[in-house]
Amino acid sequence: MRKLTELFLRKGKQKQEVENPGNIYIYKSKEEISTILITTFDVNPDHLEEIIVTTKRRLSGKNDRLIYLTNNPDFAMFRRHGVIFEYLPPLIEQRLHATDMPWQAYLRERWGLLLAKWRPRRVLAYGTTIDTFLEAAPATTVRKAPDTLKS
């Protein structure tokens, strides 16, 4: 399972060696659907509605699905407009729980998985870009308790 994701993450650099990650495409049975991923990291909540309204008006075709990627835990605006959304914990949460897991590795893998899941034909960014978001994630600081094995 993990292998599949790792292969996909190499896609950008080694296109010719990449296995087809299609078997985790979320619309495998609905080939007519195409998707656009819109990142909205750190966007001022007051501007969110306008972004949704504008992108829906300009981008959505009959078979298009817009997927908004947010780091705001309040999903009310997305729900109000009936759009699809994904959530990644914001930097403040990552720092609060920094020792829980290797955030940078996780978020990079998660981003790869989201690309495989949605296979977007376009990725649009409002606010912080995905690259900046991923760069900012805490490096590995998993805590060690006394007297525990190192392995």
Add this chain to the structure above:
Amino acid sequence: MKLNILFIADVRFEGGTSTALAVEIQAAARAGLKTGLLAVKGPLLDHPYPMHPGLRALLDGGATERIDPETKVEADLVLLHHPTIMSNRVTRRISIRAQHLVMVLHHPMVDRLGKVQYDLARIINNCRWAFGVNVLLAPVSAIVRDALPRRLPAGAELLPEDWTNLIDLGDWPRRVDGPPHNPVVIGRHARPDKLKWPGSVADALRIYPADRSRYTIRILGGDSFLEELYGQLPTNWEILPFAWTGIPEFLQGLDFYVYYHSDSWSEAFGRTILEALAVGLVTILPTHFQPLFGDAAVYAAPSDVERVIDKFINDVEAYARQSALARDFVSRHHSADLFQQRLERLFGIARPRDSAVERASMIQPLPIRHVLFASTNGIGIGHLAQQMAVAQRLPEGLKPVFATMSYAMKIAANEGYHAHFLTHHRGIDAAPEDWNDVLAEELFDLISHLRPAVFAYDATAVFDGVAAALAMDPNLFSIWVRRPMWRESHRRFLQMANAFDAVIEPGELADEFDHGPTKEMRDKVFLVPPVLHLEPNERLERTAARLFLDLPEGMTVVALQLGSGSNFDMRGVRNGVLKALLDRPDTLVLDIRSPIRADLAPDEPVGPRHRIVELFPSFRYSRAFDAAVVAPGYNTFHENILGAVPTLFVPNEADEMDLQLNRARWAELGGFGLLMRRDHGLPHVDSFVERLLDPAERDSMAARCSSVIWTNGADQIADFIEDHARILRTDWDITKGA
């Protein structure tokens, strides 16, 4: 960490093995020894038993330290209780250095019919592989010793003396001397198991006679299996359920202790017999127990039991003599005080000079473990709220992390929890099979980075994606918490229980009205009392709650909480109830909306006495309410009953929901609340509201509700998670893994 003794055991055993272990831990603590307890999940028990309460009490009381499988330990003695826990290799690396490794054999290797009970050679091999030292075998009795092969497996040695069961005589006060009752009270206790009973009904009735004019037969640990075994039971048999507490009191109420079991069973020792002897009961046993208990008991064939009892009834002095012999035997051979002497004699472990200082110096924090709480829900909040109830009860050292499909994820994040959101196929217009593949990836990804010790899943539906992710890590202890009151259409999910290590069912007050499919699975789950996120006494006082909600004094406040309405249209009910309430000039309606309701169009109050509020958890403020009109979902129903809020229940009767109607019926018929069905009662809404607001009716409902005895099942679930978060697993064979 340096210890005198590291105890290693499957702490879920219900019977004598755990009790014997508890006595040893207590005795070691009294001697000032430094000990730890490493819990193992062995292959013998499938049922999701919790930790034996006696052992948990010792951990909670600090008599011994909980040991995490990853903690480095150096111990003078490792005491491994019960051979079967090492039937497989340990499934994670441990770092335990033992001066001596003793395996206490609580069960014969071969039973009375010659059937091999465990593979000693394999067990010894697994022990040496895990601990790197030879194994000293410690049979608990001559029966177990005699069942060992003459030539032991390589790496095994036999201790020169038996590791006899010990008992703390202070916990088993002697019965008051006096003549037997009339009718004579004959009793026995054992865990519920057919093998613990005579194989034939004829023998059973010879041993436990049906003549009610002469005998009362008192059985602790009886169950429906006795009727399966013997047919209709005699009317003088009093059956009590198995219990861990109150045993000394039970025994003190008997005149004779009479214990016979199936010919197919080999009783390695008979701890229950020891308990009866400790209390000073005249104890009658089959002759094969004579080598174990000598003159402390009386031995007879089944046909002679009545004659022996008669003899003692007619000879008060003989009865007193036999009673004294029993107690004295236990004191000389099985007193817990002998434990320290045994340790010093066999292993040179002496009582430390300054035990208090040494014990205090050993306390070290346990490594942090994560508990991943996963839940479904989407439009609802119930599963997430229940998980938060459990999460807030976890001890320091266990960190909850949430992964939920609920749009209310922010509630967990706002409480300071690390939270993730997972999409549900309905919310993204995906085919379930495609979505399941993705869900498996997403969960696996989170699990592999977080490395939780426990995965706790709260939902009715178990998706293939969840099962697939769990299958990737057999050492991740997985729990499915599912509430009862299922509809028949949910039955297909029952089989998904196999994907989990344990199923926990939070109880229902309206249990008798549950006829759903989960009812059949009761014997396979760990049942806990109803779970509440907030307990009734954690609510704000009435004045403070009214102040917070800015409610004017003198008004009758009715909370209206009918759910999101996305799968069962409650608009008519809402409008009807609102009108009926607001027609009363002294009434104010607090219309409580879900923070994630589907209907997000702005809506306006219909008047000055109609307040629309978003509250979570609304129960915190419920002392401000004089009455409520709610849909009886699991959480709201139990909150309102246990919080004694006079309530009109309007069930959501959508096919996909639980049996809310049955809950409401229970409340209505028991006088705990009122029931109005949308399609039946709406035309009469005025009279329902009138009844709800009648002061006498409200007082009566509140009084009935206040009489319900309840403890929060969330405490038990949190304990269960704590005990399994630091468990060493040998319940599967890692050598055959992928």
